[in-house]
Amino acid sequence: MQELIYPWIKALHVIAVISWMAGMLYLPRLFVYHCEAEIGSKQSETFKIMERRLLKAIINPAMMVTWLAGLYLAWSGHWFSAGSFHGKFLLVLVMSGVHGFFVRWVRDFATDRNLRGQKFYRIINEIPTALMIAIVILVIVKPF
Numbered sequence: 804m805q806e807l808i809y810p811w812i813k814a815l816h817v818i819a820v821i822s823w824m825a826g827m828l829y830l831p832r833l834f835v836y837h838c839e840a841e842i843g844s845k846q847s848e849t850f851k852i853m854e855r856r857l858l859k860a861i862i863n864p865a866m867m868v869t870w871l872a873g874l875y876l877a878w879s880g881h882w883f884s885a886g887s888f889h890g891k892f893l894l895v896l897v898m899s900g901v902h903g904f905f906v907r908w909v910r911d912f913a914t915d916r917n918l919r920g921q922k923f924y925r926i927i928n929e930i931p932t933a934l935m936i937a938i939v940i941l942v943i944v945k946p947f
């Protein structure tokens with residue numbers, strides 16, 4: 804039974820990962836544009852709605868499904884003892900931490916309390932990309 808379910812959960816995991824990453828790559832871009840919009844302007848209010856919807860409707864649920872499906876795979880496939888899995892797990896924890904910061908920054912923008920500039924969000928924008936590339940290499944190539 805477990806062998807039958809495993810590939811389906813893996814498919815669900817990859818679907819959730821794609822959705823989570825789509826949001827994690829796009830949200831900091833919105834922050835970059837949002838910095839340019841004047842507080843109280845129509846543009847700024849539109850960015851608030853876009854950021855909130857992206858976070859609540861896509862990023863948060865996708866992260867939950869990624870974690871639940873991933874933990875099931877790790878438990879049922881005995882991945883906890885694999886070296887490359889430890890590396891992946893560490894990077895996924897960092898990705899989840901970055902997610903936590905994004906939640907905070909969406910709140911800052913929503914209450915017009917963002918203090919950071921475009922340059923900051925441009926740099927931040929690269930972090931989920933770098934993590935995603937490293938995680939996929941660890942999962943597929945399994946270099947150790």
Ligand code: HEM
Nearest residue numbers: 817820869870873874876877880882895935938939942943
């Ligand atoms: C949230 C915590 C996560 C856990 C606990 C987890 C765990 C796992 C496990 C145990 C597998 C099965 C490996 C196999 O059967 O070969 C797997 C597959 C996979 N994971 Fe994750 N994962 C997580 C997050 C992520 C993230 C963030 C990404 C990408 C950015 C990712 C990408 C993948 C891919 C591409 C596969 C398919 C690998 C293959 O078929 O060879 N996972 N995951």
